[in-house]
Amino acid sequence: MPEAVIAGVGMHKCGRHPGKSFSVMAAEAAVRALDDAGMNFGDIQAVYASHVMQGASAGQAVCQHLGMTGIPVTNVENACASGSTAVRQAFIDVTYGVYESVLVVGFEKMRQGVIGGIGEENTVSAELGLNVMPALYALKANEHMHRYGTTREQMAMVAVKNHLNGCYNPNAHFQKELTVEEVLASRLICDPLRLLECCPTSDGAAAAIVCSERRARRHNPGPFVYVAGAALVSEIYGDDPDVTSRAAKIAYEMAGLGPAEIDLAEVHDAFSIGEILHYESLGFCAPGEGGRLVETGRTAINGDIPVNPSGGLQSRGHPLGMTGVAQVCEVAWQLRGQAGRRQVKGPQTGLTHTQGFGGVCAVTILKR
Amino acid sequence: MPEAVIAGVGMHKCGRHPGKSFSVMAAEAAVRALDDAGMNFGDIQAVYASHVMQGASAGQAVCQHLGMTGIPVTNVENACASGSTAVRQAFIDVTYGVYESVLVVGFEKMRQGVIGGIGEENTVSAELGLNVMPALYALKANEHMHRYGTTREQMAMVAVKNHLNGCYNPNAHFQKELTVEEVLASRLICDPLRLLECCPTSDGAAAAIVCSERRARRHNPGPFVYVAGAALVSEIYGDDPDVTSRAAKIAYEMAGLGPAEIDLAEVHDAFSIGEILHYESLGFCAPGEGGRLVETGRTAINGDIPVNPSGGLQSRGHPLGMTGVAQVCEVAWQLRGQAGRRQVKGPQTGLTHTQGFGGVCAVTILKR
Numbered sequence: 001m002p003e004a005v006i007a008g009v010g011m012h013k014c015g016r017h018p019g020k021s022f023s024v025m026a027a028e029a030a031v032r033a034l035d036d037a038g039m040n041f042g043d044i045q046a047v048y049a050s051h052v053m054q055g056a057s058a059g060q061a062v063c064q065h066l067g068m069t070g071i072p073v074t075n076v077e078n079a080c081a082s083g084s085t086a087v088r089q090a091f092i093d094v095t096y097g098v099y100e101s102v103l104v105v106g107f108e109k110m111r112q113g114v115i116g117g118i119g120e121e122n123t124v125s126a127e128l129g130l131n132v133m134p135a136l137y138a139l140k141a142n143e144h145m146h147r148y149g150t151t152r153e154q155m156a157m158v159a160v161k162n163h164l165n166g167c168y169n170p171n172a173h174f175q176k177e178l179t180v181e182e183v184l185a186s187r188l189i190c191d192p193l194r195l196l197e198c199c200p201t202s203d204g205a206a207a208a209i210v211c212s213e214r215r216a217r218r219h220n221p222g223p224f225v226y227v228a229g230a231a232l233v234s235e236i237y238g239d240d241p242d243v244t245s246r247a248a249k250i251a252y253e254m255a256g257l258g259p260a261e262i263d264l265a266e267v268h269d270a271f272s273i274g275e276i277l278h279y280e281s282l283g284f285c286a287p288g289e290g291g292r293l294v295e296t297g298r299t300a301i302n303g304d305i306p307v308n309p310s311g312g313l314q315s316r317g318h319p320l321g322m323t324g325v326a327q328v329c330e331v332a333w334q335l336r337g338q339a340g341r342r343q344v345k346g347p348q349t350g351l352t353h354t355q356g357f358g359g360v361c362a363v364t365i366l367k368r
Numbered sequence: 369m370p371e372a373v374i375a376g377v378g379m380h381k382c383g384r385h386p387g388k389s390f391s392v393m394a395a396e397a398a399v400r401a402l403d404d405a406g407m408n409f410g411d412i413q414a415v416y417a418s419h420v421m422q423g424a425s426a427g428q429a430v431c432q433h434l435g436m437t438g439i440p441v442t443n444v445e446n447a448c449a450s451g452s453t454a455v456r457q458a459f460i461d462v463t464y465g466v467y468e469s470v471l472v473v474g475f476e477k478m479r480q481g482v483i484g485g486i487g488e489e490n491t492v493s494a495e496l497g498l499n500v501m502p503a504l505y506a507l508k509a510n511e512h513m514h515r516y517g518t519t520r521e522q523m524a525m526v527a528v529k530n531h532l533n534g535c536y537n538p539n540a541h542f543q544k545e546l547t548v549e550e551v552l553a554s555r556l557i558c559d560p561l562r563l564l565e566c567c568p569t570s571d572g573a574a575a576a577i578v579c580s581e582r583r584a585r586r587h588n589p590g591p592f593v594y595v596a597g598a599a600l601v602s603e604i605y606g607d608d609p610d611v612t613s614r615a616a617k618i619a620y621e622m623a624g625l626g627p628a629e630i631d632l633a634e635v636h637d638a639f640s641i642g643e644i645l646h647y648e649s650l651g652f653c654a655p656g657e658g659g660r661l662v663e664t665g666r667t668a669i670n671g672d673i674p675v676n677p678s679g680g681l682q683s684r685g686h687p688l689g690m691t692g693v694a695q696v697c698e699v700a701w702q703l704r705g706q707a708g709r710r711q712v713k714g715p716q717t718g719l720t721h722t723q724g725f726g727g728v729c730a731v732t733i734l735k736r
Contacts, residue, residue, distance in 0.1 A: 021488055021489075021490065022488070023488055052424050053424075055486060055487060055488070056420050056421075056445065056447040056486050056487065056724070056725050056726065057445075057446060057447040057486075057487065057724060057725050057726025057727075057728055058488075060446075060602055060603075060726030060727055060728055061487060061488050061491075061726060063602060064603075064606070064727075068602065068603050068604045068605055068606075068608070068727070069602075069604065070601050070602055070603065070604040070614060071601070071602060072456075072600040072601065072602065073446070073600075073602045073728065074444060074446060074453055074457065074600070075444065075445040075446055076442060076443065076444060076445075077424065077425075077443040077444075077445060078425060078428075078441070078442060078443055079424040079425040079428075085442055088440075089442065092461075092466055093460075096464040096465065096466050097464060098460055098464055118423060118424050118425075119423060119424065119425060119429060120389055120390070120391055120423070120426075120429050121389075122389065123429075232440040232441075232442070233438050233439070233440065234428055234431060234436065234437075234438055234439060234440070234441045235428075235432075235436050235438065236436045236437065236438040237436055238432070238436075240436070246438060356424070356425060357424050357425050358424065358425025358428030358429060359425075359428055359432075359436070360425055360428055360441065
């Protein structure tokens, strides 16, 4: 089987961009990824476009800007894991020899305000309010505090760490340092979660070129970032808390690596408690130890397992369809040593993780 | 490469089903397809769910009814070609050995009323009204009438034929014969298109199990319907009229067949003129001869190239994400001789065709 590489990555800065269409933002990200790979759109054999709410044929609208070459374009949606799903699909296609060069482009222009209840109406989850994300994560936070003694301060430290990292990321929505006190003094959204522990509402786009190594070398001498594993799972019971650990297990096995061998990770910190939970599910610490992991600084950029050096969803932002692709961009830049002031020291491996409404979870492992 | 077969198909009747959720309709269709294949959901390795406007993680909501097995579920959207895109993705996965058994489930609960302008705002197409489907097809109809002498009566005959076929399809939205006079006396929607030449607003769901032949035989002695080719293309210039002929060329080459060897077809008759245009693009007749093809009865069930024996989008209905999967169900039933009073005589091959907003087109060829 050919090895799949990330031949190029590109991004459009996260933020609020009312004057710019999603297709222009996405096309800019795609052109940057193509430039990075030394390719042009005519070299691409298929496109996977990830978004959640940009309407019919949004990926085709993006490709109209790139030069219409007639190739298969498929829009892929899996809630917050949409981008990761698209990356995995491209990885499978290249690994199994369907295509040699695939463009993945993830983008979103978010509506104003908080997203309310999502998914089907008249379900038990919706009746219980579990389709409102801050409510769902607040329940998880309360459970973790009760069961393990995790503190509000530890949760706030996730927001503080990720906002500090975002200060060094020009593509992040926010470049603003926060203190634990500021986080805990911000508006209460859903007890115990405060405003500054919730990801903002951001627009943005990211792109990655997934190629066979042979094809990538025709355009670029490398060195390349390899896709070592990619897993996508769904839940096995309602509101299944173990989707992350099951996806991670599959991805680790594909990559032949364990959590101790991961040098950095971009994980789904839509809410501060999420990052703490995911530390545990991804195997970076034992169950219940997530709060301590952030408190001791081990997940900071200079820690032993840096998490969300990009700023994560909290500070880079969370344009839904973009996120999984943006994580791959960040890990690629980190593994290539191109992450500027937020560079992790000499990473050889990196992991991305997204988790979405409906019990979907995706984990991807990249290596040098 | 393993040959991909349609191991089972199932459908939920088209119509207006206000009391039923999309996920229940889709799960019913999936269970019928599984029963038809002699399989249960635990035998399925991956799911592609096609829909356009059912919200985030709709496919995951369907799988919650089927028994949560944790497998990869991916939502796929390509406007009116969503279902065909999902079928093609499953075909590729099975043919390249990614999976041995894939469930494709296409569904849609449509909103009330006509869909207005779709796609991005502030584009040239939107300014010209070309994102309103009846307007776009009305322009094509006027051009065809002007250039080739195609008549309003010939276009009405498409609606008459497809509504007659729908009378024999218990899954069709309508079981009602029409006359040319009734069609031409119905309300003008966009000159020259009349109400009864436009597909209705329908809810519905369809499912197909795509397997390697070896895997299908473990559950079912056959005989099976084989997927001989599947193509997905995008446009090569704005409002490209040739997407169908390019998709067909690829699918014909994959199948090693030409249009003269196709025994029946399910094509995208969202508007009467569409079917006439597609006759020509698919190679069933010469350019300009489409009006004559329907007028002479050659595309009737007992004609030499029956088109839309199911009733097509006009009479079966057009729940967007369902349509491409529903077409595969119909061709499978026809090739297996199970189409009841609408059975085409002894077909060995069949073609499906969908075309969607944004210049997307998919053609699939099935054979016994």
